[in-house]
Amino acid sequence: MLNHAEASEKFIEDAERTTWHDETLWFVRSKRDKVSKLLPEWEALREQASLIKDHTLANLGQYLIEFESNAQKNGIKVHWAKDAQEHNEIVHSIISKHGGKALVKSKSMLTEECHLNEFLTKKGVEVVDTDLGERIVQFRNEVPSHIVLPAIHLKKEDVGETFHEFLGTPKGNKDPQFLTEAARQHLRGYFLGANVAITGVNFAVAETGEFVVCTNEGNADMGAHLAKVHIACMGIEKMIPKRKDLGVFLRLLARSATGQLITTYSSHFAKPRKGQEMHIILVDNGRTRQLARDEFRNSLKCIRCAACFNTCPVYRRSGGHSYHQPVAGPIGSILAPNFDKSANVDLPFASTLCGSCSNVCPVKINIHEQLWFWRQDLMKDGLAPLGKSLSMKGMAFMFSNPTIFKMAGYMGRLVMRFAPFIVNNSFNPWFKQREMPEAPKESFQSWYKNRK
Amino acid sequence: MRVALFVPCYVDQFYPQVAVATLELLEKLGVEVHVPSNQTCCGQPMANAGFASSTEGCDTNFFKNFEGFDYIVGPTGSCILHLKEHHPSEKIRSSVYEICEFLVDVLKVKSLSANFPHKIGLHQSCHGQRGLRLSSMTELNEAPFSKLAQLLDLVKGVEYVYPERADECCGFGGTFCVTEEAVSVRMGQDRVESHLKNEIEFIVGGDTSCLMHMEGILKRQGSKVQVKHIVEILNHA
Amino acid sequence: MSSRSEILGAIQALEKREIHHPGDFKSYKATQDLVGDFKNSLSIVGAICIEAENKQKAEARLSEIYPDLLRYTSHDVVTNGLELEAVDVLEIDGLFGVAENGAIWLSDQFLPNRVAPFICQHLVIYVAKSEIVATLHEAYERLDGHYADFALFLSGPSKTADIEQSLVIGAHGARSLTIILT
Known part of the structure; x- marks a missing residue:
């Protein structure tokens, strides 16, 4: 790796694509700037969101218990998973009970973190990612390169080719409108036929036992409302105390993410529909370890x-x-x-x-x-080899010039301590694409001495 | 008011003119400036590379050289920020100032005799801007201000402009400039290009390290555009 | 030990930290022109907006917007057991709108079923001008104590920009959204 x-x-070898990638994402940042500046309370909202989360993390155990109890009252089955493996096994056991061979999944970074697709595929279950960007990268056997814009590393020509290969769209057609329509038709079949739908969770509300899922495409809802079984997967940090807190987070989320005022759909799931089974999996996978670190x-x-x-x-x-x-x-x-x-x-x-x-x-x-x-x-923790190469290259730059190297004894000792091989190494990554600064006749200190 | 000049190691060795300008400017403004002769480095290069635990000697030496002063003033935002955030002594942390910050907040300079009849691109270095809050930041919903611009407004003849993406990082980043050479250079090239679009004669900033990085790129491109530290402008007769 | 007690145990073993909830947030300035702001938001999110005193008056405009399509109401869907995929245009009632973002609160108590507003090709929602609140804070204030089994804020038609950030309307949900302000 x-x-x-x-x-x-x-990545940068393709200079033109790098420019495109940079400018496209900068444009998203600019949209975020624009909408955030329309709200005079923007900075206060950020502060509020931060305080609510601080409070929630300080009382996480209590809120998880409150959420569990309310969700159960609502008829949702609550599961706990200490790690990725257990999460994946819980999902698989639910699917097995319902005999599904294919399931539809909307965006969930948690399932990416747990490598759920890989796990289920090995067990013979077909996982169909239904977010357009995720479907594109899934066809290409890649992983998302961005958590909100999963296929942002690709150009429409790439998507056109992929859809030609997997969906039989005409070769050379790279029109986003046309390709999106092709995906819509292709995925509708899966939505209508799937027994099981998996979604992520944006916010889980302890007070009500409900959870909120936000999308622009509507894929989470199409999956969840048509399938007999809905499994929602969430990290335990997704908790918020009260429903009113949602006002703060939903105002911030889409504005920060894409510069939208709100996502198209902000769906509040409290109870399964009649005849449906709803599961929620609360996953730790290292979060309590992180919680312990100040x-x-x-x-x-x-x-x-x-x-x-x-x-x-x-x-x-x-x-x-x-x-x-x-x-x-x-x-x-x-x-x-x-x-x-x-x-x-x-x-x-x-x-x-x-x-x-x-x-x-x-x-x-x-x-x-x-x-x-x-x-x-x-x-x-002494994590070589990068640590070693860091000190090597970093110090190499700083000390490759004899003027600097002679500068101070204690620095020389530092080099000897961390990267003794430097002194004899002429490799200097600074110089590859940049000129070195010109060494002046005398240092400031020596000038200053003479000035007196 | 006892004021000491802190001259970061690479400024001392590569950009003595920046330290000279800082010293002269402060003296012009009537400040008696001391230059501790055994000063070396602030420790940032090691700390940012993950070896903050090894900067003890460096910190002690800094303390010995500077403990006796009311103000410690230096011409690089980055080193000053490091001292402010990470030096073990509270006394040191609370008395270090970046030069522009010192001129505006402590000396409250209202006029300068400087003259610099050129068009310059103003580069707002991240650690000065976001770390020391020398100017407002485009990410935040806040009223615009800039201590650097405030000072440039006192200089005769100078015309300063901001590049597109006014506060994007230039890509220097300490050891990042060599450990992530490809990204660092690409960021620097992009930054330089945005400045050049404004047809400027100089790129001017408050952090010598960023300037050194952009200078390296400009020179490699054979550009005539030069870099200058803002004190060189403020001190320009 | 179950994973539940393992996780809760790990949390409870941590040092107790007293951090209070900051309380409810108040938006800075209540908007003066709720309907105007709501209409502005609707245009930003790509929804069509029609002002009509009643459903009959809306009729003419809807026939212009959706000339060749059959339109159904929630009532049609429920009583006739329509295949939802076959529904071109669905007309439903929204409970209230939010001026700052063009969102409309839909509750499953007033939907023929949960998937209906997503699976139809085009969606029409009636909202009363008197039922518009300024921000999401007022929205949740209003919802306090009113719980639905399923409900959502819907703002604009389904959309995606996953291919090169080009905005395409009509990803998986409705291809168009028309709001009728009564």
Whole structure:
């Protein structure tokens, strides 16, 4: 597997596509700016959302119990899964009972995190992703590159080719309207025939035991209302205390995500319909571990709007796949080390720490500060080889010039301590595409001495 | 008022003119400036690479050099931000100032004798802007302000313009500039291109590291456009 | 130990932190022109808006908008057991609208069934001008204590921009949405 820097280098090789990717996502950020500035209370809303989430996380156990009890009263079957494996097994056992061979699934980053599709496919169940972007990447045997815009790494020509191959659309037709219509027709059949529908959950309300699912396409509702069984999968951090809190989050979510005023559909599921079975799976999968860490706890406030992706100058120029995780971008980079430190050691370093991510975050997660904290944590754990290469390359730049190298004894000692091989290594990545600064005749300190 | 000049290591070695301009400007404004001679680095390069735990010697040395002053002033937002956020001494954290911040908030400068009859592109470095709040940020719903622009308004003849995406990062990012070389360079190229669209003669900012990065790109492209630290403009006769 | 007690146990083992709920949020400025703002939002979200004093007056305009299509009401769907896929245009009642985002609250108590507003090809919703609130805060205020088994805020027709960010109306749900303000 390529690390972020290597994968980015490949992505950037196609300069034109990189420009397109950057500009397209910047446009989404601009739309977000525009609508957020129309609300005089925008910053107060962010603060409110942040406080509600802080409060919820501090009382998570109590709210989970309250939610469970109310959901059960509503006739929803509640399951608990401590990890991805258990989550997948619960889903499979429900499907097995109903003899379904195919199921329709709307967007759920949790199921991506748990690699549910892979698991079910191995068990002989056909999973049909019904979000257009997710269906496109599913055909291509890829993973989403963005949590809100799953196929943003692709051009319409790519989609045209994929649909020609899988849906028999005319070769060369790349009209988004035409291709979307083809997907609509193709997926309608699955909606009408599926026994089981899986959806994600945007918010679960402890007070009422209901959960809210937001989409623009209507695919979650088409699936859930036609299938005999509805399974909703959620991380335990999706909890909010009260129904009125939804007003705060629904005002922030779509505005932050796409610059819309609200998603087309914000569906509130409280009870199964007559004759339907409704299940909800509450998944931990590392969340309680994150909850215990002071520096990283508030990453659990995330509502998956992807505003931090769209604003991130690194993400826009490296593409989602360079993060090699279901959730890419700045938020993905602070979530991933919780799952596997050594596999994701590169991600907290895939940032200039510019801080734009924290500024757009609707729940005020201090993303760029957490990136910094993860760097400390991972290096403390001695996570080579990236750590080694980091110090090597980083220090190599700083010390490749003899003027700098001679500068101070303590720095020299630092180099010797972290990267002794540097002194003899002439490789300098700065110089590849940039000129080195010119070394002046004398340093400031020596000028200053003479001045006196 | 005891004021010390903090000269970050790479400014000392590569951009002494920036430190000279800072010193001269402060003196012109009637400040008696001390320059501790045993100062080295703020520790940021190591800390941002994940080795904050190894900056103890660096922190101690900084403390020894600067503990006796009311204000510690330096010409780079990034180093100042690092000290403000991570230096173990409260005394140090509360007395470090970036030069523009010091001029506007402490000295409350209302006039300058500077003259710089050129068109410049203003680069708002992230750590100065978002970290030290030297100017408003496009992500937030807040009234626009800029301490850098406020100072430039006091300079005769200068015309400053912002690039498209006024506060996008240039891609320097400390060790990021070499560990993520491809993205760093691409970001820098994009930033430089946005500035060049405005037909400017200089790219001007408050963080020498960003300027060094963009200068490297400009030079490689054979561009005549130069970079300058804002104090060089504010001190320009 | 069950996963339930394992998860709750892990949470309960953490140090107790006292953080209070901030209370209900009040929007800054109540809009002066609810109907005007609502209509503006509808145009932003891609819905068609017709003002009509009553259903009869709306009739003419609907025939213009959907000239060759058969229109059904909730009542038709329920009593005649229509195949929902066959419904070209469905006319339903919305409970209230939200000025800031063009959303309309639909509750399954007033729907022929849950899938109806999604599966029909075109959707028409009647909303009274007197039933428009400023923001989602007022909306949830109004909903306080009123629970439905299933309900939703619907704003505009189904849409996607998953191919190159080009907006396409009519992804899986209704291809058009007409709001009749009575």
